[in-house]
Amino acid sequence: MSQEITRFKESKDQLFQPVKFEEPRGVFVSTYGCQMNVNDSDRMISLLEMLNYTPVQQPKDAALIIINSCSVREKPVHKVHSEVGRYRKLKLTKPDLLVGVAGCVAQQEKDQLLKDLPAIDFVLGPDNIDSLPEIVSKLHKAPEERLSAARFKHQEAYHVQTLVQNPGVSTFVNITKGCDNFCTFCVVPYTRGRERSRPYKQLVEDINKLTSRGVKEVTLLGQNVNSYTSDCGVNFANLLKGLCEDTDIKRIRYSTSHPKDFTEELIKISADYRDKICEFIHLPVQSGNTEILAKMNRGYSREDYLEKVDKIFDYLPGASLSTDIIVGFPGETEQQFNDTLSLIDRVPYESIYAFKYSPRPFTKAAKWEDHLSEEEKSDRLHRLFEKHKIIAHKLCEKYDDQEFEVLVEKRDEDRGNWSGRTTHNKVVNFVGGENLVGKFVKVKILKAFPLTLRGEFVSEY
Numbered sequence: 359m360s361q362e363i364t365r366f367k368e369s370k371d372q373l374f375q376p377v378k379f380e381e382p383r384g385v386f387v388s389t390y391g392c393q394m395n396v397n398d399s400d401r402m403i404s405l406l407e408m409l410n411y412t413p414v415q416q417p418k419d420a421a422l423i424i425i426n427s428c429s430v431r432e433k434p435v436h437k438v439h440s441e442v443g444r445y446r447k448l449k450l451t452k453p454d455l456l457v458g459v460a461g462c463v464a465q466q467e468k469d470q471l472l473k474d475l476p477a478i479d480f481v482l483g484p485d486n487i488d489s490l491p492e493i494v495s496k497l498h499k500a501p502e503e504r505l506s507a508a509r510f511k512h513q514e515a516y517h518v519q520t521l522v523q524n525p526g527v528s529t530f531v532n533i534t535k536g537c538d539n540f541c542t543f544c545v546v547p548y549t550r551g552r553e554r555s556r557p558y559k560q561l562v563e564d565i566n567k568l569t570s571r572g573v574k575e576v577t578l579l580g581q582n583v584n585s586y587t588s589d590c591g592v593n594f595a596n597l598l599k600g601l602c603e604d605t606d607i608k609r610i611r612y613s614t615s616h617p618k619d620f621t622e623e624l625i626k627i628s629a630d631y632r633d634k635i636c637e638f639i640h641l642p643v644q645s646g647n648t649e650i651l652a653k654m655n656r657g658y659s660r661e662d663y664l665e666k667v668d669k670i671f672d673y674l675p676g677a678s679l680s681t682d683i684i685v686g687f688p689g690e691t692e693q694q695f696n697d698t699l700s701l702i703d704r705v706p707y708e709s710i711y712a713f714k715y716s717p718r719p720f721t722k723a724a725k726w727e728d729h730l731s732e733e734e735k736s737d738r739l740h741r742l743f744e745k746h747k748i749i750a751h752k753l754c755e756k757y758d759d760q761e762f763e764v765l766v767e768k769r770d771e772d773r774g775n776w777s778g779r780t781t782h783n784k785v786v787n788f789v790g791g792e793n794l795v796g797k798f799v800k801v802k803i804l805k806a807f808p809l810t811l812r813g814e815f816v817s818e819y
């Protein structure tokens with residue numbers, strides 16, 4: 359257990375010989391965190407296919423286990439430690455088992471993670487995913503080694519393997535990496551590095567490849583998609599316009615929008631191309647109080663935010679909104695929290711993702727002294743959710759008895775229904791019809807719930 363840690367260095371392309379296992383080997387990936395991590399996990403699996411790995415559902419069936427970790431709050435970091443504890447025991451019965459930690463905790467802790475957790479064979483930062491086949495090949499040839507690969511790469515074209523091999527109907531495409539905003543609560547700029555945008559032409563090529571593999575919908579990913587700026591000066595609004603005009607993709611979603619960079623130009627283009635650009639906007643507000651927003655370094659006030667929301671509904675009256683909220687930010691008073699409660703009365707969010715503030719390493723807010731107690735944070739979170747529950751029940755009534763276009767993503771054989779999403783990102787489970795996966799269909803809604811809609815098939819488009 360006292361093996362040395364080696365800093366991983368990529369070989370030049372010609373020198374790298376991946377091992378190719380004759381029999382398929384299982385890989386189990388457990389994923390925490392945001393959509394970017396979900397996409398990174400899919401890309402890792404695609405890369406490992408070149409070595410003859412195939413995904414398995416249970417850790418016990420795997421020859422390689424990867425924990426793709428998240429560091430945005432304390433809880434998912436604890437999960438890494440408890441999972442590794444379980445795999446340490448599994449290694450006693452399977453000595454050849456390889457265990458790696460990828461993602462934001464790997465980037466944050468690097469070699470320290472290997473020192474603290476002797477059961478891990480490698481750490482892999484988010485910028486180093488392309489090296490995974492080489493790392494696994496090396497470890498196969500020299501199992502006593504322990505490799506650390508957590509080096510930021512600064513080039514724009516940062517992925518060799520940008521896309522997953524078997525993408526399905528709807529998939530993700532990274533358009534930016536990193537973040538330069540340094541919100542005072544957030545660890546992401548430290549775990550994902552500086553912001554870089556991928557070249558416009560590369561994105562068009564990626565999406566053309568995906569449509570030729572049967573993809574109908576893409577979600578463009580970035581920590582702040584609105585600050586996308588390509589090599590040739592294309593901003594985010596024009597990227598959307600260009601993708602609508604220059605590719606055959608049928609639907610485009612994007613996440614996450616930062617309110618400070620959310621422009622009227624973007625809203626106008628979304629309205630002009632509403633047949634392709636989904637009428638769903640995730641616009642994280644974080645707090646309804648201007649002083650707290652300033653302490654968070656968010657770059658907008660409550661009034662600025664509300665003005666943007668009103669503009670969205672001017673151009674897109676049918677749009678659906680969701681948001682992220684942090685309760686119990688350091689120094690947040692009851693009055694300031696009430697401003698968040700009143701904001702959710704004012705903005706018709708169909709869903710909210712709300713979190714108790716969690717101090718994170720390297721961040722400014724973690725060093726402040728006016729932290730709230732766990733009880734106060736839990737109480738505020740509970741009151742926020744209770745209030746939103748009533749709002750969400752009221753809002754979803756508008757879907758009852760209406761007909762919507764649904765892109766069908768899968769069939770649930772157990773329940774005997776199809777499942778897909780509307781442009782508003784509402785999941786619709788419905789019955790009727792045959793061979794519908796990948797098709798756009800009209801569905802009549804029979805019963806609306808806050809998170810899902812239940813309906814019946816009307817016709818294909």
Ligand code: SAH
Nearest residue numbers: 543544581614642682683713714715716718
């Ligand atoms: N780039 C996105 C957010 C990515 S992190 C944006 O700017 O909106 C996803 C969400 O996690 C954030 O919107 C925030 O609500 C929450 N979050 C981030 N850091 C947090 C922390 N220290 N404690 C609690 N929640 C946090």
Ligand code: SF4
Nearest residue numbers: 537539540541544546
């Ligand atoms: Fe974190 Fe702020 Fe960047 Fe979002 S915009 S990833 S919250 S620093």
Ligand code: F3S
Nearest residue numbers: 391392428429430462
């Ligand atoms: Fe978590 Fe990293 Fe995403 S911290 S939210 S996995 S960018």
